[in-house]
Amino acid sequence: xxxxxxxxxxxxxxxxxxxxxxxxxxxxxxxxxxxxxxxxxxxxxxxxxxxxxxxxxxxxxxxxxxxxxxxxxxxxxxxxxxxxxxxxxxxxxxxxxxxxxxxxxxxxxxxxxxxxxxxxxxxxxxxxxxxxxxxxxxxxxxxxxxxxxxxxxxxxxxxxxxxxxxxxxxxxxxxxxx
Amino acid sequence: xxxxxxxxxxxxxxxxxxxxxxxxxxxxxxxxxxxxxxxxxxxxxxxxxxxxxxxxxxxxxxxxxxxxxxxxxxxxxxxxxxxxxxxxxxxxxxxxxxxxxxxxxxxxxxxxxxxxxxxxxxxxxxxxxxxxxxxxxxxxxxx
Numbered sequence: 012x013x014x015x016x017x018x019x020x021x022x023x024x025x026x027x028x029x030x031x032x033x034x035x036x037x038x039x040x041x042x043x044x045x046x047x048x049x050x051x052x053x054x055x056x057x058x059x060x061x062x063x064x065x066x067x068x069x070x071x072x073x074x075x076x077x078x079x080x081x082x083x084x085x086x087x088x089x090x091x092x093x094x095x096x097x098x099x100x101x102x103x104x105x106x107x108x109x110x111x112x113x114x115x116x117x118x119x120x121x122x123x124x125x126x127x128x129x130x131x132x133x134x135x136x137x138x139x140x141x142x143x144x145x146x147x148x149x150x151x152x153x154x155x156x157x158x159x160x161x162x163x164x165x166x167x168x169x170x171x172x173x174x175x176x177x178x179x180x181x182x183x184x185x186x187x188x189x
Numbered sequence: 190x191x192x193x194x195x196x197x198x199x200x201x202x203x204x205x206x207x208x209x210x211x212x213x214x215x216x217x218x219x220x221x222x223x224x225x226x227x228x229x230x231x232x233x234x235x236x237x238x239x240x241x242x243x244x245x246x247x248x249x250x251x252x253x254x255x256x257x258x259x260x261x262x263x264x265x266x267x268x269x270x271x272x273x274x275x276x277x278x279x280x281x282x283x284x285x286x287x288x289x290x291x292x293x294x295x296x297x298x299x300x301x302x303x304x305x306x307x308x309x310x311x312x313x314x315x316x317x318x319x320x321x322x323x324x325x326x327x328x329x330x331x332x
Contacts, residue, residue, distance in 0.1 A: 146234035
């Protein structure tokens with residue numbers, strides 16, 4: 012009987028690995044190394060006014076969303092209505108990083124589709140995107156009142172993901188309860 | 190026919206070279222060698238089975254640009270890799286460093302070989318200890 016124990020244990024271990032691998036969802040999704048750490052410092056000219064800037068300090072004091080978007084990004088178009096809803100509900104301040112885009116096209120996008128952002132930084136060179144570990148738009152970061160990254164969402168944001176992954180962090184961990 | 194084939198093969202060889210801006214980044218051959226080694230060891234996060242040397246998506250060219258900048262600033266290879274790991278995690282490196290969370294990646298193959306060797310040893314020793322069934326062997330031979 013005992014001769015079967017070892018193979019059985021080996022099979023169980025293998026099955027556990029396979030099940031975990033299957034349940035992981037998108038295998039290309041990478042965990043962000045910034046979760047629980049201070050958000051990367053940045054300073055960018057704003058999209059609407061190249062002479063004005065937006066920087067890390069502007070985000071502090073309240074939990075905020077940092078949404079990385081671009082006009083060439085199909086997923087950004089898909090999530091745009093939901094960002095407008097969030098802005099209209101006053102759920103949370105939404106900031107944008109317009110990543111690897113052209114100013115003219117980005118401005119036209121905002122004009123045609125609406126502007127959910129308090130401000131968007133214009134990152135034409137992609138330099139700030141790299142500092143934030145961005146590898147594909149859209150990506151959305153939840154940053155706490157004291158500037159710590161609480162969550163990163165890959166792909167289009169929607170109500171379901173918002174309720175599941177963002178909302179609980181804002182009331183408990185984000186220091187936003189007050 | 191043969192000429193067309195040769196031409197086709199020659200064209201295949203040229204295509205990837207034309208697509209990617211991995212030409213000379215530095216005049217100093219030592220820096221250029223470091224640069225080429227580094228970019229072949231960094232994963233393109235957007236096209237995950239290619240290195241940033243082999244890919245032409247803009248993220249790969251942005252990362253190449255950052256690596257060129259860091260080398261030009263006099264950063265060491267370790268500092269360049271650190272720059273990438275703090276932003277994208279160990280997954281960005283094709284050869285993850287053997288520290289902390291990634292240690293299992295380096296140790297697991299050896300553990301598996303030891304485990305397999307031990308299992309094989311047990312099985313073989315058990316078989317060696319079995320009596321040889323002469324009668325049956327003789328019968329099989331005569332058939």
